[in-house]
Amino acid sequence: MSFDKRIDGRGFLDLRPMDARVGVIEKADGSAYFKMGDTVAYAAVYGPRELVPRFKQNPKKGILRCNYNMLPFSGVGERIRPGGNRRSKEISMVTEKALLPVVLLDHFPNSVVDVFIELPQTDAGSRCAGITAAALALADAGIPMKDLVSAVAVGKVDDKLVVDLRYEEEAFEGEVSDIPFAFIHNTGEVSLLQMDGIVDDENLIKLVDLARNAALKVYEVQKEALLEKFKKAGDSNERK
């Protein structure tokens, strides 16, 4: 069977419908909601706050600590046992690395900026949705940042180069690659790059460009969400 049509009728280079909002969790210092098709991510930022245990403190700069978690009912198959596993540990780590280049942590010696990412529902692309939401939540929290980070997965399904894979496409019988990317918006640098699957060098280089173009679309949605919040803030000031 060859792959010549996407299950949801999208073009090969189209993203799923996106929705982004910031300030969705009132208790948090910053928060965001990001939806990409059926993949939903919440991110909350707490901090900068004092880092405990204290021996982990760095007097020169703060640390960024991310935690990625798929909720028990968020997987396509059976219940996911809570408490984390090797996969979630690794994704938490790469999420941190994806965001680290833009967060100005030297403003916060001895402190930690905690980012908690929870996914209530997923249909692939969850680490990318998490990173995109986390970047928004950091901005919403007013953490000084050099830039925004936008993430999206690309890949090759059969002989087609594809953007924003869904779970069923990742599971296609035959050659598939799933390559999550994160880009620093203004510099276009890559801060997340991983792959499951099979790809050759030539297509990988093409996919870097496709991913960058797709990430620019994610960025537009992020920007809108942030502007929306400050538009509202502006309104309430006028009312005073």
Added chain:
Amino acid sequence: MRGNDEVQHVLKYFENNVRYDNRGLTDYRDISYDLDVVKTAEGSASVKFGQTQVIAGVKLSIDEPYPDTPNKGNLMVEVSLSPLASENYLPGPPDMDAVEFSRVVDRGLREAPALDFEKLCIEEGEAVWNVSIDIVVINDDGNLIDVAGFAAMLALLNARFPKVVDGKVDYHELTDKKLPIKHLVIPTTIFKIDKYFFIDPISEEFELSEARLTLTRRDDGKICAIQKGGNFPLKKEDIVQMLAISKEKFQYLLKILKEVN
């Protein structure tokens, strides 16, 4: 500008295409290996890249298949950073590096795939072979992903099925039957400091490296796993250059593995 004296120091060397140990930037250290180093394992290999040494052991057992792959054998890969390997490690649950290294090595072997998993099925839905590869770092002098991945593949090549009596494994006797190898799989990690790319770092270089990109390839040259590491981002041109270095270095390592067969 980089304030770190150690980085400035290593860059002075790199400018002249020299390393602390006199190698060029894209030269491996001396690579050596021994097979069958653990009699209690069904397959094993001890691998050294310079002073970095790991031991990989394959254990085979019969188990139920996972419900979503009733006709396929199981694979488990674990890299352990033993406290004897470096002052940085302590006994206890695996730290973040161990989890990452395990998952990167696992991904390459699984995605390639290194093994013909369907041939590891004994009875569909009932019994399959469980292949567990443990890679233990004995001395950590850098470049653990590449060394661990290389050792894992060697141990798979070295493994023999144990005897099975009435559906039970008799570990006292190994047969001559080898594992169903489908692809040879090797990770190649390219490191970056400033504008310099290099491979096979010693631990000092590993700690200073700003970014790394692991490209795991299988014997037809295709990439079967990717992992970017380090705190610094990469430009597209960096990725293109790293791909080219990896392609060449992979052939060098593949040649060594092919001599085993």
